[in-house]
């Protein structure tokens with residue numbers, strides 16, 4: 001059985017910070033669960049272009065407000081209790097309201113190895129440890 005606490009992840013190499021989000025990676029490929037689980041803060045007033053070509057991701061908002069715009073499709077408001085699941089590798093813009101960060105629980109399949117950040121097209125590569 002695996003037991004971790006968020007405070008044990010913060011400040012380690014599994015705490016990945018970018019200009020628009022900060023992903024605390026709770027479960028990774030090395031944990032052998034077959035998926036990754038992150039506690040991610042989307043920074044207030046930011047927009048991120050994301051396109052998970054190599055992964056599916058489910059996202060559950062637990063704090064804050066914002067929106068997700070599917071490129072060429074709909075825009076959905078995000079607030080606590082809302083989930084979205086990118087089962088079609090949808091390219092999207094993720095925005096947090098200017099007044100508040102968003103806190104999201106994110107699940108990835110295949111699991112992340114830990115160091116992924118989006119490239120200029122919003123893509124996470126498939127990485128081996």
Ligand code: 9YT
Pocket residue numbers: 021023024038039040050057059094104106
């Ligand atoms: C919700 C979302 O996709 N945020 C970008 C970061 C990503 N979820 C991660 O690596 O935790």
